Amino acid sequence: MYDRIIKFLPHELGLPWEQVRVEVDGELVSWMQTFTVPHRLRGATLESAGVVGVHTADAHQMRGHMRFMLETVLERAEGRGVPLSMLYGGVADVYHRWAYATVMPEFRFSISTRRAEAVPGSHRIRDGKPEDRPAIARLYNRETAGMTGVRVREPERWLGPRQGLYFGRLDAWVQVALSDDGRIVGYCIGDQIEGDAQRLDIVDAQATSSAVAGSLIRAMAEEAIRHRMGSLDFHVYPTGRVGRYLQNLDVSMTTERPISRAQMVRLSLPGAVLEALQPYAREQAETLGPDRPARLTIETELGSGDLALGGEAPARKIGLPADRLCELLFGYRSAEELREIHGVRLAERDAELMDVLFPRLDAYCYWPDRY
Ligand SMILES: CC(C)(COP(=O)(O)OP(=O)(O)OC[C@H]1O[C@@H](n2cnc3c(N)ncnc32)[C@H](O)[C@@H]1OP(=O)(O)O)[C@@H](O)C(=O)NCCC(=O)NCCS
Numbered sequence: 001m002y003d004r005i006i007k008f009l010p011h012e013l014g015l016p017w018e019q020v021r022v023e024v025d026g027e028l029v030s031w032m033q034t035f036t037v038p039h040r041l042r043g044a045t046l047e048s049a050g051v052v053g054v055h056t057a058d059a060h061q062m063r064g065h066m067r068f069m070l071e072t073v074l075e076r077a078e079g080r081g082v083p084l085s086m087l088y089g090g091v092a093d094v095y096h097r098w099a100y101a102t103v104m105p106e107f108r109f110s111i112s113t114r115r116a117e118a119v120p121g122s123h124r125i126r127d128g129k130p131e132d133r134p135a136i137a138r139l140y141n142r143e144t145a146g147m148t149g150v151r152v153r154e155p156e157r158w159l160g161p162r163q164g165l166y167f168g169r170l171d172a173w174v175q176v177a178l179s180d181d182g183r184i185v186g187y188c189i190g191d192q193i194e195g196d197a198q199r200l201d202i203v204d205a206q207a208t209s210s211a212v213a214g215s216l217i218r219a220m221a222e223e224a225i226r227h228r229m230g231s232l233d234f235h236v237y238p239t240g241r242v243g244r245y246l247q248n249l250d251v252s253m254t255t256e257r258p259i260s261r262a263q264m265v266r267l268s269l270p271g272a273v274l275e276a277l278q279p280y281a282r283e284q285a286e287t288l289g290p291d292r293p294a295r296l297t298i299e300t301e302l303g304s305g306d307l308a309l310g311g312e313a314p315a316r317k318i319g320l321p322a323d324r325l326c327e328l329l330f331g332y333r334s335a336e337e338l339r340e341i342h343g344v345r346l347a348e349r350d351a352e353l354m355d356v357l358f359p360r361l362d363a364y365c366y367w368p369d370r371y
Contacts, residue, residue: 004065006072011035013159022069029060030069036082038152039365040144041329042358044276045152048084049077049268052371070098074268083272084265088370092261099302100264101323102257103330104149104363109234109243110199111217111251113224116232119249121218122211128174128187133160135184136176140366143206143240148330149263149363161368164191165201165235172203172368175219177212186212188220188242189368199231200224203367205242213245237364257332263365267302267326274298274305277329281357285309288356296353300325307357318350328354331361 004024011017011033022030033052038045051073056066074085089095089102128136137153144150161172177186186207190200202220207213217232224232236243238253247253256262267273274281285292285307292311298304300322320328324344327333335354338344346354 004068006069008076013162016157020069020073022065024060024065028057030054030056030065032069032073034073034077036077036080037369038154039084039086040150040152041084041148041273041363042277042280042331042361043146044280046084046273046276047082048086048151048265049073049082050371051085051087054087067097074098074266078268081269081272083267083269083276085268086263086265086365086370089261089264092259095264095266096260096323098266099322099326100266101326101332102259102262103265103327103332104263104365105332106256106258106262107235107238107243107364108254108256109236109238109246109251110254111221111232111234111246111249113221113230113232115250116217116221117225119214119218119221119245120211121215123177123179123185123215125175125177125215125219128160128176130160132174132176132184132187133158136160136174136187139184139187139208140204140206143208144237144366147237147364148361149365151365151369153369161189161204163368163371164189165203165367166191175216175223177207177215177219185209186216188216189366190220190223193223193227193229197227198229199233200227200229202232202234202236204369205234205236205240207241207245210241210245213242216242217245217249235367237366238362263370265326265330267300267322267329270298270300270303270322270325271305273329274307277358278307281307282310284357284359285311288353293353296357298325309357316350316353318346318354320344320346328358330363331358332363334360 009019016035032054134155137155137158164172171192189204295315297317302322335351
């Protein structure tokens, strides 16, 4: 028998980050980082335990060390009442074992530098500085308040973008757009440009008006041209201001809807998540009139929760796997799709009810917040 221990250590970035290490007989075998941050879900704000940089040393793989580490991290977070956990699954088909489900599409707008350079730009753009972070966080929070999936950036604590598109490989850089009186009215976060890069990746961009969006796009085009790049890729939300501006240009937009990889979420405490969604569900339920159920109980293998729907019909109870419920709550799949495509066992009338309570939507998390 070996002696296996887990340690939670301070992280160089400070709280809320922590280092996690698993040691066997004193030797480091597995490691990861974790941090608890708030994310938005249909108008509610919920804490989520982030799972980052999961690794087991080659010689120690397939011996259950990662399972032990992840389960300990999750139990600890649940013990503190953290209802969600998020990760970016770089390796497919690993994390479904712990009921993580992919719940966010990936968007990409590709535009040639020549096209982007023709966009009118009237705002002054300068390099972002560390002291701009609170203003950037506030602007981001305002622009993304109605979205699902996004992280809330606490203005006094947000550490700025830690990563670009490729975890661990590139730093990110920031450009800000200024109003005539010098206020920050927009920003762009891009991947640090490597010598041989063919295109510039923009991983987050927010603007307070469409004119600011144009100025940012043009400034990014000029940056790309300075580095002899032919195109720009914006990985932004299509209905944000920059996304909307891009949609009105001659660009190609691709949407991927990954399965069992990429941005994944786990409902660690389904009861707490449903409780937070109660106001949203109640408002949705009202469209159904008085013959809706008085109450809906949803049972999963990770726990159950209740929604008071305020109707006159008898209470209902449905059972769903936690990962499928997660897809529904984050709007990635409708209940009808879960039933028809994924063979989830749900009565027709229950699927109809769930689709009224939690209609389809596109959740999104900006890249610098994914790790
Ligand atoms: C992926 C990785 C962390 C797994 O660590 P590990 O300690 O070998 O994992 P465990 O032995 O605890 O296995 C846990 C479960 O995951 C499964 N699993 C492990 N590696 C897997 C892989 N590469 N693909 C799919 N499933 C895998 C195991 O079969 C096991 O499932 P089971 O308990 O249902 O049988 C490790 O292979 C690694 O560090 N790889 C390189 C870095 C990496 O890809 N990190 C992930 C970034 S998202």
